[in-house]
Amino acid sequence: MAKYSVHQQPIETLLSWIKSGDIAIPEIQRPFVWNSTKVRDLIDSLYKGYPVGYIITWRNHDVKLKNGQLSTGKRVLIDGQQRITALTAAIVGQRVLDKNYKETNIRIAFHPIDQKFEVLNKAIEKSPEWIDNINPIVNDEVSISKAIKKYIADNPTANEELVEERIENLKRIKNKQVGIIELDAGLDIDTVTEIFIRINQKGVVLSNADFVMSKIASDEKFGGNTMRKMIDYFCRLLVDKGFIKHIQDNDITFSQSDYYKEIKWMAAGNDDLYVPDYIDMLRVAFTFKFSRGKFSDLVALLSGRNFENRSYEIEIAEESYAKLSAGLSAFVNQSNYQRFIMIIKSAGLISKKLISSQNSLNFAYALYLKLRENGMAESETHGYIKRWLILSMFIGRYSGSAESSIDEDIKQINEKGIAAYLIQMEQAYLGDGFWDFGIINDLETSSVNNNAYNLYLAAQITAGSTAFLSKSMKISTLIEQRGDVHHIFAKKYLMNNGYAQKSYNQVANLVYTEQATNIKVGILTPEAYLNKVKSQIAVGINEISTIDSEINLHENLMNNDIPCFIEEATHLDYERFLEERRKLIAKKLKAYYQGL
Numbered sequence: 001m002a003k004y005s006v007h008q009q010p011i012e013t014l015l016s017w018i019k020s021g022d023i024a025i026p027e028i029q030r031p032f033v034w035n036s037t038k039v040r041d042l043i044d045s046l047y048k049g050y051p052v053g054y055i056i057t058w059r060n061h062d063v064k065l066k067n068g069q070l071s072t073g074k075r076v077l078i079d080g081q082q083r084i085t086a087l088t089a090a091i092v093g094q095r096v097l098d099k100n101y102k103e104t105n106i107r108i109a110f111h112p113i114d115q116k117f118e119v120l121n122k123a124i125e126k127s128p129e130w131i132d133n134i135n136p137i138v139n140d141e142v143s144i145s146k147a148i149k150k151y152i153a154d155n156p157t158a159n160e161e162l163v164e165e166r167i168e169n170l171k172r173i174k175n176k177q178v179g180i181i182e183l184d185a186g187l188d189i190d191t192v193t194e195i196f197i198r199i200n201q202k203g204v205v206l207s208n209a210d211f212v213m214s215k216i217a218s219d220e221k222f223g224g225n226t227m228r229k230m231i232d233y234f235c236r237l238l239v240d241k242g243f244i245k246h247i248q249d250n251d252i253t254f255s256q257s258d259y260y261k262e263i264k265w266m267a268a269g270n271d272d273l274y275v276p277d278y279i280d281m282l283r284v285a286f287t288f289k290f291s292r293g294k295f296s297d298l299v300a301l302l303s304g305r306n307f308e309n310r311s312y313e314i315e316i317a318e319e320s321y322a323k324l325s326a327g328l329s330a331f332v333n334q335s336n337y338q339r340f341i342m343i344i345k346s347a348g349l350i351s352k353k354l355i356s357s358q359n360s361l362n363f364a365y366a367l368y369l370k371l372r373e374n375g376m377a378e379s380e381t382h383g384y385i386k387r388w389l390i391l392s393m394f395i396g397r398y399s400g401s402a403e404s405s406i407d408e409d410i411k412q413i414n415e416k417g418i419a420a421y422l423i424q425m426e427q428a429y430l431g432d433g434f435w436d437f438g439i440i441n442d443l444e445t446s447s448v449n450n451n452a453y454n455l456y457l458a459a460q461i462t463a464g465s466t467a468f469l470s471k472s473m474k475i476s477t478l479i480e481q482r483g484d485v486h487h488i489f490a491k492k493y494l495m496n497n498g499y500a501q502k503s504y505n506q507v508a509n510l511v512y513t514e515q516a517t518n519i520k521v522g523i524l525t526p527e528a529y530l531n532k533v534k535s536q537i538a539v540g541i542n543e544i545s546t547i548d549s550e551i552n553l554h555e556n557l558m559n560n561d562i563p564c565f566i567e568e569a570t571h572l573d574y575e576r577f578l579e580e581r582r583k584l585i586a587k588k589l590k591a592y593y594q595g596l
Contacts, residue, residue, distance in 0.1 A: 003184050006054075008177040011046070011087060014055065015174075018088065023057060023075040023218075036119040039086040039106050043134065044117045046176045047169065055080035058183040058192050076214045078183065078195060091174065093135040103246070107133045112151065112166035113158065128154035131167075138173050192299075208295040209279040215299050222321035224302070227328065230259035231278050234332050237266040238275050258329075265334045271341055273352055280362050283406070285327030287366035288373075290320075291414050293407030298324070330369050339378075340365050340385075347386045347596065348458030351479050356449050359398035363406055364389040370410075371418065384418050386596040390458075391422070393451045394439070394593070395429045435590045443582045446505040448485075453507040456585050459592035465559045468511035469521075469533065469545040471552060478512045486513040488562065489574055492523040497571040508581040511560050520544045530567050561585050 017023040045052050056079040077084065088094040089106040096104060107120040110131045117134075124130045131151065136142040148164050155163075183192060192211075213231070216224035229251070236243050244267035248255050276284070286298050300307070302324070304317035330336055344364075349355055364385050371381045392398060398405055412421045442452035461476045468486060477483070487494075487509050494504035513521075521529045521544060533545045533553060540548075547553050557566065561584035563577055 003187060005182050005184075007180055007182070009180050010175050011091070011178055012174040014084070014178055014180075015087065015092060017075070018084065023077060034082050034086060036106050038082075039090050040108055040117050040119050042083060042086050043090055043108050043173065046173045047115070047117070049176065052083065052178065053080070054179040054181050055084070056181045056183065056195075058187070059185045075182075076211075076218055078192070078211075078214075081210075091135060091138050093139065107135070110134050110170055112163050112170075115166060115169075131170075134170060134173075137167065137171055144168060144171060208299070209282050212282055212295050212298055212302075213278060215302050216321075216324075219302070219321065222318055223325065224321055226254065226257060226259060227321070227325055229254055230263060230328060230332070231281050233260075234263045234266060234281065235276070235278055237263060238269075241267050241269075243267075262329055263332050266332070271338075273341055273344060273350070273355075274337075274361055274365075275352070276358075276362070280358060281328060281331055283359070283362045284366045284369070285324055285331050287363065287406055287410050288330065288369045289323045289327035291370075291410050293405070293410060294403050327369075330373075331365070336369060336372070340368050343368070343382050343385050344389070346382070346462075347390060348455075348461035348476075348592075349389075350458075350461060350476060354454040354458055354479070355393075356451055356454065357393055357396070357398055359402045359406070360389055360392040363392065363398060363409065366410070367413070367418070370413075383596065384422060387422060387593070388418075390455060390593055390596060391425060391430065393455060394434075396451065430593070435586055439586045439589055440582045443508055443585055444578075445507055446502050448507060448510070450507060452585075452589070453510075455592070456589055457512075459588050460560075462592065462595075463559070463588075466556060467517075468513040468560050468562075469517050469547060469553075469556060470514055471546040471548060471556075473514050473546070475512045478514070483512055484515045484518040486511050486518045486521065488526060488566070489569075489571065489577070490521070490523045490525070493525055494571060494574065499571070499574070503574075506578055508578045508585065511562075514546075517544060517546075525571075526566050526569050561588055 014023075042052060055077070057075040058078050059075050085096060086106075089096050090108045093105070096106060109118050109120045109124045110116070111118070111129060112131065113129065118124055118130070120132055125132050131137070131147070137144070137147050144164070144167055147167050148160065151163055151167070152158060152160050183195065187195075213228060217228045219225060233243070233247060233254070244264060247260065254260055282295070282298070286295070287293055290298065290301070292298070298320075301320040302317060304312040304314055304320075306313050306316055344355075344361070355361060367388060368381060368385050371384065372378075376384075397409075409421075412424075416424070439452055442450065443456075445453070448454075457475065457479065461474075461479070465475050467473045467475050467478055467483070468488075487504065488511055489504070489509055491504050524532070529544060530553075533547065534550060536543055536545070537548060537550060537553065542548065545553070547556055557564075561581055563569075563580040563584065565573065565580075566577065569577055
């Protein structure tokens with residue numbers, strides 16, 4: 001049996017499907033990733049009759065209603081989101097969102113004589129030889145005769161017959177055919193999801209979360225379309241606080257909904273530590289309420305999938321939409337969100353640059369919501385969340401096949417409880433071998449995006465450690481203010497002695513310090529600048545360092561995990577220095593984790 005059918009439809013029909021809601025295009029509501037020149041090229045190809053690729057759709061499964069009858073599903077767009085958005089922007093005149101969630105118009109201009117298209121700019125807008133916006137003509141807002149009269153009035157020497165022919169050709173764009181591949185409605189969810197992901201790996205990178213968004217956007221019966229708006233609007237409010245006024249002025253129906261009441265607080269929120277996108281929101285809500293990790297399961301459940309008898313039932317679809325809605329509401333709840341941020345910060349993760357795994361945050365938030373819902377005491381919940389978050393970052397738990405790991409972890413927690421499963425994970429991954437060898441190997445890197453190094457900074461923050469050669473300046477303050485990172489063995493000094501970039505930039509050679517100290521140390525060797533610091537302490541001068549006693553100096557070196565032989569070290573001792581400092585850092589990391 002054929003798994004798909006192929007046919008042609010005029011652009012006008014395709015756009016009418018979108019307007020009528022017969023096809024779901026949620027990506028129009030999210031950032032449009034094509035640049036304007038690609039929109040211009042698409043219009044130019046249509047004008048010239050070139051092929052522009054296929055649009056791929058899949059009609060949702062028919063579901064069994066409570067009275068036993070079948071309800072026909074709507075089309076879901078599998079491939080072609082960016083082309084559809086480009087057409088609605090250029091032809092219909094719909095505003096799109098740029099990568100910063102700002103609304104913008106894409107206006108395509110047309111030169112009838114040269115038959116050229118360009119993105120409108122100030123020079124073209126002032127030139128009478130250009131029609132500055134094709135939208136009114138193609139979209140039947142301006143008649144051909146009126147468009148011709150205006151153009152000839154602005155360009156008296158132009159050939160009227162030629163202009164008429166070209167403008168008529170322009171108007172025919174909406175009659176140009178677009179190929180549509182419609183996947184068979186009988187295909188199972190996993191197959192359609194796999195098709196969706198494979199197709200989009202070659203274009204704008206999308207995920208199965210985009211498929212979920214397409215799915216819920218096509219639903220009106222259970223409020224999926226409004227739920228999708230809530231997701232998009234919350235994500236936008238995270239980066240554009242002024243967007244709240246746009247919602248109030250332009251989406252009155254939504255602004256009167258419960259979803260609006262739940263998200264409006266974010267218009268005044270100012271924390272940028274955890275900035276989720278729509279994928280993160282779906283991930284957390286789904287993991288929390290469904291105790292599953294695979295988005296293909298969510299698509300199936302929203303379609304009414306009964307996994308036991310392999311049928312599709314309206315009751316399951318209704319229940320699944322209700323559970324997803326509850327999960328999203330818990331996600332955006334101000335108290336939940338802000339308390340979770342507080343937990344992250346209490347683990348020393350005070351800056352987004354210290355957190356390289358968004359999925360570690362996502363799972364930790366889902367777990368937090370689940371433990372709260374289960375009635376666990378707040379203080380006990382905080383401890384488990386911090387330990388799970390840091391453990392997952394230490395071992396890169398969600399860096400590979402995140403969905404599989406999320407699915408396994410949430411099911412194991414449900415079965416065994418968080419206490420027992422956390423101990424099991426610690427025994428499996430954080431044994432003596434990890435602290436004595438694994439974490440030390442992880443620290444053998446020049447990448448500051450390394451989890452072990454970032455968690456070391458978090459450990460220093462929780463310990464309240466002062467910066468290198470500073471009496472009172474906290475490392476936490478420097479990280480928040482983007483302070484200087486100093487090479488303990490100066491970069492220039494090591495370069496002059498034959499060390500390569502990968503070697504002198506090792507994270508074990510880095511410390512946070514005040515800018516003035518960093519500048520004054522310059523290219524001095526550790527022996528030279530530390531002797532100078534001690535000499536200045538003896539005479540009461542604070543030129544290089546603000547430390548005022550040798551006791552405080554040794555304490556500062558110890559708190560920054562500097563090997564004791566640093567005061568006599570030369571470049572010949574550099575490799576030994578790195579080895580010893582990695583061991584000291586590993587020791588601090590172990591104490592940090594055990595103290596969470």
